[in-house]
Amino acid sequence: MIKTRFALLLLCLFLSFSLCTTAFAEKNPWDIKLPFREATIQYSITGSETGSETLYIRDYGKEKASHRKSTSKMMFMTTQTDQIEITSPDWVYTIDMKERTGTKVTNPVKFMIEEYNRLSSKDKDMVNKNVQEMGTSLMQGMQGSVQQNAEKILGYNCDLASVAGTTSYSMHGTDITLKSDVSMMGMKFSTVATKITEGSVPGDVFAPPPGIQVTHDKEADDAARAMAKSTIDTLKSPDASQKMQEQAGDAMNQAESAGQQAPPANQGSGQDMQKAMDALKGMFGK
Template sequence: MKNLLILLTIMVLSTAALAKETSPWEQKLPFKEAIISYKISGTQTGSSTLYLKDYGKTSALFRNATTKIMGMSNQESTLNITTREWVYSIDLNDKTGMKQVNPEKYLIEEFNKLSAADQKKVAANVEEFGISFVAGMDGQVEKNAKKILGYNCDKITMMGTTVYSISGIGLPLKTKSNMMGMKFKEKATEIKKTSVPADKFMVPAGVKIKYSSESDEVARNQAKMIIQSLLEDKQLNPEMDSNQPPEQQDDQQKAPAGMEEQMKSMMKMFGG
């Protein structure tokens, strides 16, 4: 849920889309299929590649990076797959991974239960909450602040991190962070609008996936609380994270720390 609070600030960037689409989860990327390459620099160095299809509803992020701190280095190779139903977080070095329900699935279900008037209210409150949260964290939002690879990007600066995302969509193309002496930068270097091989979205052979059915019920309950809070003009409770099964919390702490994947995971909570 702490991630959700930051997510809502990203949702400020999607005001125009919210007004036009059926729900906050029906936003589409400006391309049906694409491959986006990123360069990672700073305390971490390396690269990542984001594969997209279904206008972003299905994605796979391959990430290879090395972190160097105080003369010590750690190499990570990860894969994060997101479909309409599931989210997979995989360590390619250890050949292990975690599978959990895509929170978007339950959020859509709860949203669709609302009347048209209540749906409109929830969408409006997402925006209002995001604006107030940014202000409360001494953050700033700037619309159409910069053009990256031909796309206008909105800018959010908060808690030592600056994110440039495609305007009205929330897909990060550039992220900069400077926290506790650790500098991080991840920038898109190329966007190819091309078909993506189906195997990019498959769990690699030999990877052992762990799944906890408890996480499904937790996600369903959180979706209900989120929608109800937005409907009642209540701020979301950051302590909702504590309701997660212990093993899921441990796995999330071990998940890749890349800002691109972190932002993407957060966006999935509200369909960006």
């Protein structure tokens, strides 16, 4: 499970640069503002995994909290999931409500921003230039594709990303998924938004529930920090596009290999791949 999450974390880091397009060239490449300040999105999960998920959004997407309750069936095994994930600019919490335990890691985007802000103006210009030009080659390295404004869901234009047995529709130019289909490790399930309510959300959903024992995964932090530095160093170079295409392919292979080695009843890898897919949206500009 740890290996799977780590490989997908690397993949997410690679994909996150692609969110920077011409429209973002003069500001932080990872500062993506949603079309609403606060909202609640309800999802239905069907297929090998059935259940529901609620996503709470605050401060135009800087803070998110999701609560997923589902049942997964594969062969003769049934797995119950009751999981909360909380994301802030500083931390990402993953909480198992059944076990009453959780882990927290530093938000990997924070490391990316720190490394980017250390660059000279000249190097920032090179990073921005490379990111704007590398979207197509990066997707080719992962044998995937992105189609902007492919479908309208609940009134929102959505971009379609497809890679590694997963398709995902997200609000145009954002990482908010409204529909996804995952097919991997013998599992096939769909997650579809059924209702979006704009307006205030409960403040307590953005903190771990009382009584949860949360452990800080410092090893994951160290890995993410090293990857952020390595990636920004690569993006500074004139041949960044070729290097990133090769490295993104390697990260995808690691994610797929880790997923194949995971226990069949473990649904984490499929959900994590869906999150990795979120980073693909908006890579070709608005």
